[in-house]
Amino acid sequence: MPKVLISDKMDPQAAKIFRERGVEVDEITGKTPDELKAIIGQYDGLAIRSSTKVTKDILEHATNLKVVGRAGIGVDNVDIPASSAKGVVVMNTPFGNSITTAEHAIALMFALARDLPEADKSTQAGKWEKNRFMGVEVTGKTLGLIGAGNIGSIVADRALGLRMKVVAYDPFLTDERAIELGVTKATLDELLARADFITLHTPLTEQTRNILSAENLAKTKKGVRIVNCARGGLIDEAALKEGLDSGHIAGAALDVFVTEPAKESPLFGTPNFISTPHLGASTTEAQVNVAIQVAEQMADFLVSGGVTNALNMPSLSAEEAPKLKPYMALAEKLGSLVGQLAHDALTGLAIEVEGAAAELNQKPITGAVLAGLMRVYSDTVNMVNAPGLAKERGLDVREVRHDREGDYHTLVRVTVDTKAGPKSVAGTLFGNASPRLTEIFGIKVEADLDGAMLYIVNEDAPGFIGRLGTTLGEAGVNIGTFHLGRRTAGGEAVLLLSVDTRVDEALLAKVQGLPGVKQVKALGF
Numbered sequence: 001m002p003k004v005l006i007s008d009k010m011d012p013q014a015a016k017i018f019r020e021r022g023v024e025v026d027e028i029t030g031k032t033p034d035e036l037k038a039i040i041g042q043y044d045g046l047a048i049r050s051s052t053k054v055t056k057d058i059l060e061h062a063t064n065l066k067v068v069g070r071a072g073i074g075v076d077n078v079d080i081p082a083s084s085a086k087g088v089v090v091m092n093t094p095f096g097n098s099i100t101t102a103e104h105a106i107a108l109m110f111a112l113a114r115d116l117p118e119a120d121k122s123t124q125a126g127k128w129e130k131n132r133f134m135g136v137e138v139t140g141k142t143l144g145l146i147g148a149g150n151i152g153s154i155v156a157d158r159a160l161g162l163r164m165k166v167v168a169y170d171p172f173l174t175d176e177r178a179i180e181l182g183v184t185k186a187t188l189d190e191l192l193a194r195a196d197f198i199t200l201h202t203p204l205t206e207q208t209r210n211i212l213s214a215e216n217l218a219k220t221k222k223g224v225r226i227v228n229c230a231r232g233g234l235i236d237e238a239a240l241k242e243g244l245d246s247g248h249i250a251g252a253a254l255d256v257f258v259t260e261p262a263k264e265s266p267l268f269g270t271p272n273f274i275s276t277p278h279l280g281a282s283t284t285e286a287q288v289n290v291a292i293q294v295a296e297q298m299a300d301f302l303v304s305g306g307v308t309n310a311l312n313m314p315s316l317s318a319e320e321a322p323k324l325k326p327y328m329a330l331a332e333k334l335g336s337l338v339g340q341l342a343h344d345a346l347t348g349l350a351i352e353v354e355g356a357a358a359e360l361n362q363k364p365i366t367g368a369v370l371a372g373l374m375r376v377y378s379d380t381v382n383m384v385n386a387p388g389l390a391k392e393r394g395l396d397v398r399e400v401r402h403d404r405e406g407d408y409h410t411l412v413r414v415t416v417d418t419k420a421g422p423k424s425v426a427g428t429l430f431g432n433a434s435p436r437l438t439e440i441f442g443i444k445v446e447a448d449l450d451g452a453m454l455y456i457v458n459e460d461a462p463g464f465i466g467r468l469g470t471t472l473g474e475a476g477v478n479i480g481t482f483h484l485g486r487r488t489a490g491g492e493a494v495l496l497l498s499v500d501t502r503v504d505e506a507l508l509a510k511v512q513g514l515p516g517v518k519q520v521k522a523l524g525f
Contacts, residue, residue, distance in 0.1 A: 008049035011291035021299035096290035097281035102154035144195025147202030214239035314363030330435035335372025348417035445485030
């Protein structure tokens with residue numbers, strides 16, 4: 001039974017779902033990093049919020065860890081490169097608090113427009129400063145949306161309902177999607193010049209860090225009001241204060257800060273500045289939603305292999321996983337075979353699928369091929385860290401999907417580029433379940449790839465099989481299965497033998513010394 005640790009306070013629904021799905025769960029919160037290191041090795045999964053820091057040091061002690069699930073969007077507290085290198089899937093729940101965060105952005109926009117916090121404070125102090133608080137309407141104003149993803153699109157929908165005009169800057173926003181959302185695409189400079197209100201909904205990356213820099217804030221329309229419920233670091237906070245002090249920026253509302261918890265900030269006390277303590281996801285509904293979603297996602301992965309909302313691995317639904325499992329087994333065996341036989345100085349790799357395989361999600365098949373191939377370089381490789389290992393070695397990976405029908409109802413082909421030219425292996429599924437090799441380096445041969453095997457390239461000549469059998473028999477090696485293929489009669493032949501015990505170097509040398517043998521290699525699957 002898989003075992004999960006919930007290390008941050010989470011809605012009880014999460015633990016309930018884990019148990020219902022057949023996953024053992026412990027709820028142990030508030031542990032220090034050293035205390036977490038002492039216990040993390042016994043868990044297959046780690047469910048967190050924002051408090052637990054999944055560092056490289058923690059991961060080194062997580063000897064059984066397979067998945068980290070973040071109940072929420074931001075994964076700033078997870079070392080994703082280290083997780084990937086360790087082979088740990090990192091998931092988040094990007095949709096559980098989308099509405100809540102979008103609504104908070106709209107609420108802050110209204111608060112800025114009508115100066116609600118100061119008006120409340122003044123009134124409760126016994127003043128009646130009706131003339132002091134002159135706000136602005138949002139109707140007819142232009143909202144500049146930086147980031148038009150899931151949350152940004154909800155904000156756009158709400159803003160359009162308020163009869164605002166919406167311009168959006170997002171490098172990934174297509175013309176078709178902009179029309180669907182009812183927004184106008186714009187460059188960042190165009191947005192800054194046109195927007196009466198600006199709201200940010202983008203992750204913090206090297207490309208988006210300080211996207212509202214001092215230089216860009218100077219390009220904004222005088223009297224602009226700015227809202228950030230996304231990530232601290234998207235706005236230069238010092239430059240924002242200067243803009244507020246000068247009056248160029250009419251107001252700003254931040255739910256997120258560069259340093260959190262933000263116990264102090266030069267922005268605090270600045271006129272026309274509103275702050276909240278990272279409340280974007282703080283509604284009862286959102287807390288329940290993200291807890292349920294992270295438990296469902298992690299349970300699907302640990303029980304059935306489904307991968308949802310992973311940040312370092314292709315998605316694979318729980319429904320797809322059983323159907324893809326035999327294909328992934330075939331792909332991994334083919335990758336392992338070509339890796340064991342042709343792993344020197346590889347420059348490129350092509351994974352081709354045809355027939356029934358061409359109708360499936362190809363990403364997991366590619367990941368399985370890479371996992372098999374990269375096993376020659378690492379004994380801890382899996383589908384998560386294999387792409388990183390391939391990239392480190394400069395391996396160009398190509399995916400090809402064929403609609404054609406071939407000799408088999410389904411086929412997966414793996415071709416590697418070597419100094420000697422391309423080398424290709426191919427395989428199919430028998431009965432839609434059993435992986436079977438069908439071709440190796442241009443020679444047709446049908447073989448199971450399982451256990452200890454011998455790969456032999458020899459001249460096709462009478463008497464060779466007898467000499468080989470005698471050599472193995474004298475060494476006490478029993479042959480399980482025997483698979484033979486050849487290019488032409490009397491030409492080059494290939495033998496794949498399954499043996500009950502792995503062949504040692506001394507016996508390999510004896511086989512290599514047999515007349516007609518060109519190459520011999522011990523394989524393991």
